[in-house]
Structure formats: structure tokens, C-alpha cells
Amino acid sequence: MKKTLTTLALGAAMAAGPAMADLVFPDLSYRTGPYAAGGIPFSDGYNDYFTLLNERDGGIGGVKAKVIECETGYNTEKGVECYESTKGQGALIYQPLSTGITYQLIPKVTADNIPLHTMGYGRTSAANGEVFSHVFNYPANYWNGASGVVNYLLESNGGDISGKKIALIYHNSAYGKEPIRTLEELSKKHGFELIALPVDHPGQEQKSQWLQIRRDRPDNVVMWGWGVMNQVAIQEAANIRFPMENFIGVWWSGAEHDVMPAGAKADGYKAVTFHNVGRDFPVFDDIQKYVVDAGKAAGAGDQVGNVLYNRGMYAAMLAAEAAKTAQEIHGTADITAAMMRDGMEALVIDEAKMEALGMPNFGPTFNVSCENHGGPGLVGVTQWDAESKTWSLISDFKPSDTEVIGKLIEEDSAAYASENNIEPGCS
């Protein structure tokens, strides 16, 4: 018994030895609970991209990437546990895929000097890098999303939506409340009426909200949902025969699993997005060859090319590119979390780079700087075709209302800075 224990300990020590040299990317995922439907494809995409880099390129800059997965169940307490248990293992970057956990981690990562990337979620005002030194939310944030929705409605209504009624059905949490401020500002600017309808966690119970929609007859319904709430909302919309083409979701409410349960009735449902959809990109051939066919795919391996799989892969790609940038800046392959932060702040994504990665036109081109951690905020619109079971881009990536959003970001980040005694500035 004693001997086996010693061998075990030795084995663990030996396993831990070379592991220290790896580039560690913790994956705070959720494959269980009411939000698992969204958590699984994202995490699969995130894992698979790093597996691809290890298998095809031998890692990032010659150093293997190591993904440590930790199950949060979209629960903040477990998120804290995951953060604390992984940060000691050399974590370079955190991507929790949860706005609640993000709020918890913002002060912690800043104190621990580890960057946090919340792509399309989290605290929107983190786009102001002068206040949020360690938090990044490029290439787009919630307020870009909200403005993108309104812009799309403007466009499809000939530039005038004054007097229209727009209902916002949202997850009653920090995540769902995030767009309200922007939508209120925009409703003042464009003269539409905003009706806000909260749905409580986890979101299976929406009868009363849809009854109200049926009574108020809004021209458009905007959804800020996640997890099981999306499927229920689309089903309820179908039940009250709300025209699907007037129903538009944020990017977290627009994946295959959200629309599939409603079947043919979901045809025409729209969602905004900040990256491309489908699997018509060369990178997927590599993933198929090096990861899926080699039997190294994360999870069940059946999510490749799904909207959220693509997003997870995109998140991993941005992290890997930032790591490469950090390696170049600091001239060492073995980077630390502090170097990673510098890499993220100096990240340049241009068309040539995307082309070389096998993702031409997959996402926007942008430069991150200390002043702007938020990227360009370009928003496209996708639509669901129930017949062919595919999402397709119906409106190209267009800029959002930076005038309104910029002012709100300034305001909110200034409030955060004064609350936490942060001296805004770039060092």
C-alpha cells in the first residue's frame, strides 16, 4: 500500500513537472444544468482548437497548450472554486462564459494580474481599458448587440421606427439587464416604445410574459436569453403565432439547439452575431483531420460547425493569437499571465492573419489598444432556415451606434473607477 502511494505521488510529481512549462488555458465550462445546451458546444470548440494547435503546429510557438476544464454549472460559487483551483497552475487567461462569474472575477483577476476575456458578454464598460486594465471584451459587447438589433430594425423599416413597440424579453439577471440601459437611450433617440419583460432563472416559465406580448402586440420582440430559456421562448412565440421574422435574439439566443425544438415553426427566427456561421472555412477541414478523425475531439464530437462551437473556437483562436503576440513582444515562448495581458492589449487581427488561420472573413479585423479593449463592435444578423436546418448571414457586419454606446461606457466605467478608487489611465 505504502509503495503504491509512493509511486502514485512520484507519478503525480512527474506529471506535474513538465506540465508547468505548458501554456495553461483554463476552461470554466458548464456541461450540466439548465445552461448546458449552450455550454457544451462552446467548450467543445474551445478545447478542439487548442487540440488542433497541439496536433498540427506542435502548440503555440513551440510550447504545448494545455486546457484545464472545470465545471461551473453556470453557478457563481462553483465558478469561484474553479478560479481558485486553476489559477495556481499557471493560468494565462480566463473565459468563464457567464456574466455572473465575470462580475465576480473582474476585481480578482485585476488583483492577481491575470487577463479576463469576455467575448460578447460580461461587463460592457470593460471596453474602457483605462479603467479595466485586465478585462477585455473584444470584438463586440452587449451594447453593440443591442444597437445592432435596433440598427437592423431601422434598416428593414426604411430608417424610421418611431412609434413602434419593441418588447425586450430578458433573463432576469445581470446578463439580461445589461442591454436595457442602451435600449432605453436608443428608444429616446429613435422614438420607439420599449417594453421590458423579465424571465426568472432558469426560464422554463414564460406563459405570462408571452400572454402580455399577445395583448400588447409589439411590432418586434428582442430576446436576451440563454440556456433553456431560448427554446421555451421560441416555442411560446410559435404557440401564440408571433411572426418569427419579427423575433430577433442576441447572439446568445441564436444557436441550433435553441430553434430545433420548435421545428418548422421556428423558421425565419433571427439573431445578431459578431462572427460568421457555418463550416465553410478551411480550418474545419483541419479540425476534422487532426482532431475529430484522430478521436481527440472534446465531448461527443458532434458539435463541429454549430454556432456556439464556432464561437468557442473563435474565442480560443483569439486567445492563441494573443499568446503568440505576447511571445513576440517578450521574446520568450514560455509566457506568464502578465505577458499574456500585454499580448492581448497589442493584439492585431487583420485579414491576412485570418486567411492564414483558415478563417477568411470569419470575424472582423481589429486592433486592441489600451484605450479600447472592446474592438470594433461590428454586428451582423443571421436567420434560421428550418428546412435546411442552417443559420445564414442575412445582413453583413455593420458598425453599431458608437455615439450612444461610447457615452454609456464612459459613464459606467467612471462609476466603477470611483467606487473602487481606480485612477484611469494607460501606463
Next chain:
Amino acid sequence: MFYREAGDFKVSYADDSQTFPIKFDRYRYYVVLAVAFGLIPFLINDYWANAILLPFLIYSIAAIGLNILVGYCGQVSLGTGGFMAVGAYACYKLMTAFPEVSMFIHVILAGGITAFVCVLFGLPSLRIKGFYLAVATLAAQFFLVWLFNRVPWFYNYSASGQINAPERDTFGIIITGPNAPAWATYLFCLIFLTVCALIARNLTRGTVGRTWMAIRDMDIAAEIIGVNPLKAKLTAFAVSGFFIGISGALFFAVYLGAVEVGEAFGIQKSFLVLFMVILGGLGSIFGSFAGAAFLVLLPVILKVVGVDLLNWPTDIVAHFQLVIVGALIIVFLIAEPHGMAQLWRVAKEKLRLWPFPH
């Protein structure tokens, strides 16, 4: 052999009525205190503090609070999550309104405010009992969560509806916020837990506790022998609310730092604390500790064993966790309905007779 009263003579009433009359028990208690105060603060790191010890300490306070209400006074409550939210939001409002005041005072005041709210919701207990009271407190749970979501004043009109604990200190030591050292947050919670447990233990051994137990065992009989049910029930609600409020304040300010009311203080929190009390042992202070330790540690241990040692996929481990915790709860309730405290009592009884059981 080690654990017996023989030779342990009591020469005064004070000796006779002390909390741990058996010498071995008393020394064990001193050793636990010495390790908790004197040793752990020097060894603690962020992981141990934030993943294991802080939740254990904080849930223990909540479990003691609920145990007073359910275990000692027999008033079933499903409002724990809501009352913890009262503590958390009271603490937040106080922290942001009076930044220069010590955290100790904020937390105690938050407990006081929760006690007041708890008494308000406890008033119906004079008329309704058992399951009906459980439903009334369930209403409190939903009402309070709705209130904190609905009224922006409670979260200082922040855009997301979240509350964030700013950096605050006590005697110059940072207690809340990301820069608080692990030992400071640990000691801060430990001091509250120790004081709460002492108060609870002594209350339950005295007149107040006996009136609670009389009400629990048979309220009509208690009334006939002169126990005032109004006073007994409302004091139980007040004391329970005070402890639960303290735990809610610590949960928000020291442990999590940022809280969303529906997620952190939802109905599942009420059930979790109730499970702690039932598994640990109704009507036992030690049981509150045991139940909290069990439900805080078990998921962490399962995760360490499943993911880190056996390298299983995280989702399988998470599902197993539900199965194992559920099965253990059922097994416990069948094998030992009086909870872990009863196991401990039986073990002590056996130890006293050991090695000559006959």
C-alpha cells in the same frame, strides 16, 4: 478509556453547568479552537480560503441560525435564502453609505436588520403551523428576491442589478475586495462563527432555549405551563434571523464579492441550508457544523477525486455528484434520521464504555 467522567470531580455549580462537562470533550474543544485561530491562519492560501473554509464557516453560521428556528423551536422555514439576501443587501447599503465604519459593525447591523425582517415574516407563525408556515416562509423567500430585483435603490441603481462589495477594512486590515488577504477573511468569518456558536449554545441551554423546545415539543402544553408563545416564537425568529443575516452579509461581502440575488439567494439556497440542518441533526449546534461541512466538502472532494485523480470528464463527475449527494441524503435519513449529531452522540456513548461494553 480516554473518554470518561470517572475522576473528573465537579466542585462548584459553575463546573457542573459548563458547556463541556467531560474533560476530554473540553480539551478537544480547546484544541480545535487553538488550531483554528493559531495554526490555520498561517497555513491558509487563497484556494483553501475561498473554495473550502469560507463557505464552510459561513454556511455553518446560516445552519446554526436555521437550526434555532427549525431544530429548537420547531418552526419550519423555507425563507433562509431570502433572509440571507436581506443580510447581504443591508450590508451592501451600509458599506456604500458609511465607508469609514468598521466591517464588524456593518455585519452586526446587517444581522440586526435581518432579525427585524425575520420577525415580521415570523408573525404569521402565531396562527399557522407546520406545512402552512413553510408555505408562508416560502412566500417570504420569493417576495424578498423579487423585491431586491425590482427596487433599484437596493442595488444603488447599477446597470446590471448586481451588488459589488467595495474594499473595506476593519482596524486597518482589508476584509473585503480582491486585495483582502486569505488569513484576514478567514479570521473575520471565524470570529463571527465562534461568537455565534457560543451565543447559540448558551441561549439553547438557558431559559430562552427551553421555552423554544417546549413550544417545539407541544405548544399547547407549553402554553399551559406558562410559556408565552408569542415571545418564544418571535425570539426564535429574531435570533435565527440575526445569525442568517450575518451569514448572508459575510457570504456577499467576504466570500463572493459580487452577488446577483436570484442566483445566489434563490430557493435552492434555502433548501441547501435546510439539508445541512436535517443531515447534521435537528436541535444540535454540532450538527449545524457537521451538516455544513458535509455539504460544502463533499462536492469538492468528489471533484478532486473524479477530475484531478481519475481524469474523468467534468460533466460525468458533475452528474455523479448529484447522484452521490442525493443517495447519501436518502441513506442518512433512513439509517440515522437524527443526523450526524446523533452518530457523534452514539460514538461518544460507545467510547465511554469502551473497551468493556458490558
